[in-house]
Amino acid sequence: xxxxxxxxxxxxxxxWLYTIGLFVFxxxxxxxxxxxxxxxxxxxxxxGAIIQYWPAIWKNSLQTLYTTTVGFVMAVVGGxxxxxxxxxxxxxxxxxxxLMVGFNAIPKVAVVPILVIWFGIGTIPAILTAxxxxxxxxxxxxxxxxxxIEPEVEDVLRALGAKKLDIMLxxxxxxxMPYFFGSLKVAITLAFVGSVIxxxxxANSGLGFMMSGAQxxxxxxxxxxxxxxxxIEGIAMYxxxxxxxxxxxxxxxxxxxxxx
Numbered sequence: 457x458x459x460x461x462x463x464x465x466x467x468x469x470x471x472w473l474y475t476i477g478l479f480v481f482x483x484x485x486x487x488x489x490x491x492x493x494x495x496x497x498x499x500x501x502x503x504g505a506i507i508q509y510w511p512a513i514w515k516n517s518l519q520t521l522y523t524t525t526v527g528f529v530m531a532v533v534g535g536x537x538x539x540x541x542x543x544x545x546x547x548x549x550x551x552x553x554x555l556m557v558g559f560n561a562i563p564k565v566a567v568v569p570i571l572v573i574w575f576g577i578g579t580i581p582a583i584l585t586a587x588x589x590x591x592x593x594x595x596x597x598x599x600x601x602x603x604x605i606e607p608e609v610e611d612v613l614r615a616l617g618a619k620k621l622d623i624m625l626x627x628x629x630x631x632x633m634p635y636f637f638g639s640l641k642v643a644i645t646l647a648f649v650g651s652v653i654x655x656x657x658x659a660n661s662g663l664g665f666m667m668s669g670a671q672x673x674x675x676x677x678x679x680x681x682x683x684x685x686x687x688i689e690g691i692a693m694y695x696x697x698x699x700x701x702x703x704x705x706x707x708x709x710x711x712x713x714x715x716x
Contacts, residue, residue: 497677502684505677512666517685520651520663523579524693527586528647534587535594535643536636542595543602543632544624553599560592565653572658582654582662589650590643597639601632637701644693648686 479499485491486498493501506513542549542556564585571581602624655664663682670678 494674494676497680501677502680505675505681506684509678509681513663513681513685516661516663516666516682517689519579519661520582520648520655520686521689523582523655523662524586524644524647524651524689527583527650528590528644530583530587531590531594531643531647532640535591535639536598539595539598539632539636540602540624540629542599543628546603549599549603556592556595564589564650565657568654568657571654577658577660579659579661582651582659582664585654586647586650589653590647593639593642593646594636597635598632601635602628634701634705637697637705640697640701641694644697645690648690648693652686 483498483500486496497505542552567588568581568585571584575581575584651662652664652667655662656668659665663686667679667682670676670682
């Protein structure tokens with residue numbers, strides 16, 4: 457029991473220890489090899505920049521978190537609806553899935569200028585870019601969960617008098633839930649990518665806008681400070697999605713005792 461608890465404690469502490477170790481190695485390497493701050497500032501300088509520019513960093517971090525969250529929620533609602541539609545029928549799946557793949561293959565940075573023409577510079581293009589880039593993994597996972605119901609299961613249920621709607625409600629949708637909640641972890645990180653892409657290209661606020669301005673002034677520590685804030689927000693939202701996944705679909709995963 458003691459060994460098991462020690463293992464759990466180590467697993468909880470490991471991310472912190474590895475992160476601290478990374479920063480220590482980074483600091484030592486930069487100091488040892490006398491790397492210019494314009495090339496790679498040490499963590500001590502970056503954290504100093506966070507303190508120095510904290511009001512601007514905090515304001516722009518909230519803006520990026522807002523646009524990412526709104527775009528992500530839109531992607532969840534739209535992705536779940538379209539995923540259910542595509543997974544409803546193999547004919548719909550075969551017809552729409554190639555279109556989805558083709559649309560996803562378009563670099564979203566190429567779409568941002570079009571969004572700017574339609575909606576102007578600001579928050580809306582960032583929200584829509586976050587939505588577009590987070591939309592696809594949700595659709596694919598939900599549709600896959602529905603489309604991969606074993607034919608034998610469908611045959612048995614039909615033989616028992618179940619209709620298509622009954623099969624979807626009683627088997628298909630519950631089966632697709634682990635796929636859906638698992639896709640949220642991927643989608644939220646992609647939503648941050650979409651927001652920052654749009655903020656970098658066409659925005660007047662947000663971390664992407666702040667880092668773009670800092671880059672033009674060769675303020676590299678501030679650029680890295682923005683990257684660290686993005687990482688913190690991304691990790692926090694990923695952890696939230698992982699917690700929701702565990703709460704909603706814990707029945708679909710092995711317990712830690714069985715896995716060990």
